[in-house]
Amino acid sequence: MLHSRLFLSVFLYLCCVSSAFLGGRLVPLDLEAAPCVAPRRRAGRSILGIKASGKASTQIAVCVYGPDCCKKTSDQLGGADVSLESVRSLAEGINGVTVRAAGCLGQCKDGPSISVKLPGTPKREVLKKFSDVKELEKVLASAKFRVDSGVVKALQLKTRGNKAAVKGGSKEALKLYDEAITLLEKKKGTSRAKAGILSNRAGVKMALGDFDGAEQDINEAFKSDADLRQNFQRAGDFARLQQDEAQASSMYRDAGKADPQRKDMVEKGAKSVGAKTMFGFGGPAPYKLYDPA
CATH class of the missing domain: 1.25.40.10 (Tetratricopeptide repeat domain)
Structure with a gap:
């Protein structure tokens, strides 16, 4: 019992010292940071994404930082970020959809791919060989989004x-x-x-x-x-x-x-x-x- 109280006292003392040293502020770790994605922007933006106009219920990840994505996207669509920009542009006018750039989605052999997580669904749907926003329009329409x-x-x-x-x-x-x-x-x-x-x-x-x-x-x-x-x-x-x-x-x-x-x-x-x-x-x-x- 004595040892437990002593340990608790020392722990609380160290917390107080750390808080004072840091100006009384808690400094949380950014556990979401990933090496394949650019630093998180401020002002409510998603990682390299667009700002949603309402509460996000659908998340779209576009593979642009995978090992083969850049070259295959360029070869098929004309530029490394064409699929990302097209998805961002399509989602811009749709309330409740957010888009982010992502690392490898595990579909390298199929070229450009995007992952869609619709509300109320347990798994993400991966659109392989993504080359036409018409494909994404169909997925969003199935979730009752107006495109x-x-x-x-x-x-x-x-x-x-x-x-x-x-x-x-x-x-x-x-x-x-x-x-x-x-x-x-x-x-x-x-x-x-x-x-x-x-x-x-x-x-x-x-x-x-x-x-x-x-x-x-x-x-x-x-x-x-x-x-x-x-x-x-x-x-x-x-x-x-x-x-x-x-x-x-x-x-x-x-x-x-x-x-x-x-x-x-x-x-x-x-x-x-x-x-x-x-x-x-x-x-x-x-x-x-x-x-x-």
Whole structure:
């Protein structure tokens, strides 16, 4: 009994000393932090996700940080984060749905995958070889969520535009992006989708030599969503092509800060802009959209 009381007294004393040393504040451990996911943002955001407009009842995890996800998503959809941005854009206008970037979902051989946890269901549903938001629309509709078919169509057009753009089909991509923007013009809850498409369209306009149009799209993209990494990348590309290296470096740094997990990808893409041909002795290579949203 005496030993128990002595132990309790010492324990309480140490707690008081620790509390005083830390300014009277309890410092909880972040047990949810994971090495494959970027640090948790503040202001009510989920990990690299969007802020839900109501109580979250459905959680969607998009595999983008797995060992093979980046390359397979790029090969199939035009960019490493296309599936993530499409899911975020679709969920943006739906109350009760949250989206987060995730590590490997164990479906590497099948390419891009997403995991959906619907309310009232014990298990997550994994959509393998995810390439079309139409698949996610069906799952959400089964849970009685209202999904705007116009937004789905716009995101499908965006993906088609991405595939064309990264293969050098800038004119075809521009037409597809124009159609997508037209579908979203008067729709609410589509700021993320608009920003991604405008950012991509700015890239193909630069590829076509329309720098005035590209600058306008970049500014509009920032107005729609100031946090989108690709906005900073396109702004950096624009500045570099205009020979404003100080501004370009600043924008690329901000792109890395917007998504620390993609910092290496940002740096790699930046090096390709304005790079000289013929082993460094020729003129600059023509610009082509890379890493679209």
